[in-house]
Amino acid sequence: MSLNQAITHSLKAALLSAAIAASLIGCADKEATEKTAVMSKVSGEKITGLKTPESAVQAKDGKIYVSEISEFGKDGDGQISVIENGEVSLFTDGLDDPKGLVIIGDFLYVADKTQIIKINLSDATQKEVFVPASAFTTPPQFLNDLEADPHGNLYVSDSGDILGSGLGGVIYKITANGEVTKLVDGNDSPLVMAPNGLLADDTGAFLLVVDFTSGVLYNLNTETGEVTDVAEGFGGGDGLVHHSNGTMYVSDWKNGKVFAVGLDGELTTVGPQYQAAADIAITKDERYIMVPDMKAGELDFIDLTKAGLTQ
DSSP states (O other): OOHHHHHHHHIIIIITSHHHHHHHHHHHHHHHHHHTTOOOOOOOOOBOOOSSEEEEEEOTTSOEEEEEOOSTTOTTOEEEEEEETTEEEEEEEEESSEEEEEEETTEEEEEETTEEEEEETTEEEEEEEEEOGGGSSSOOSOEEEEEEOTTSOEEEEEOOSTTTTSOOOEEEEEOTTOOEEEEEETTTOTTOSSEEEEEEOSSSSEEEEEETTTOOEEEEETTTOOEEEEEOOOSSEEEEEEOTTSOEEEEETTTTEEEEEOTTOOEEEESOOOSOBOBOEEOTTSOEEEEEETTTTEEEEEEHHHHTOOO
16 A cells, blocks of 8 residues: 555544544644734745754744754754844754754743753743753653643653664653653553654644654544554654644655645645655744754745645
């Protein structure tokens, strides 16, 4: 069975189930509200010269923040850059291996190797460890993606031994007070290997996850812990975002691709071939998919209006 057939079959059978439909509708409501909050200042021109970029997020004022790992495993050389009107400047440095980014209110949260960092967007010198490594039920190995729900909760994927066995991953929930709860790991479900990209619904009851090791997209019921296989074939699944028109976008780090997956199960490759398409994000006006090309050291912008994917 081809990749397109496999995903189409799986999505028609599972993605349109009540749980996934609720997840997508919730995301659509949230994104539609945010869409009117800011006019994007994105020119669509590729940003080059970045140091192992992993994740990107746009704030309501139009600024784009990009996490840069620099050298993997070398503590202290990681940084966050900010892009405004096409110009790149340093926002903060001294991080270890910063990856997933999410904004809640006036603060930027960063998944930094084994801990979560909280940074004031108005003053980057106001930086603190929001969740230390010691707060997790198991010592973190590779904190990766971050997601937030409208209630102020964070979700973080620990991709485990992602560069070795490809196992040992865990997904956690973090409350606004910094309290950590394990949601699921490989002992609870064999589908959980090296969880990476996360997408929460509007209630926090469901979490879509794409796994780096297996390339499987699965749905996690955050209340019961039930994990359901939704679709397969995403290679080194990395980023996961949702457009208010119902289309999901999934990046494949290993094969350098970005996929668009419609509610009808149709699969389309969008954008050019990348060296390593990392944690993708969507701009506030939903015109562009931002793609950190980790190995190329670039942040690319896929124009969805030109791709005909915004209706």
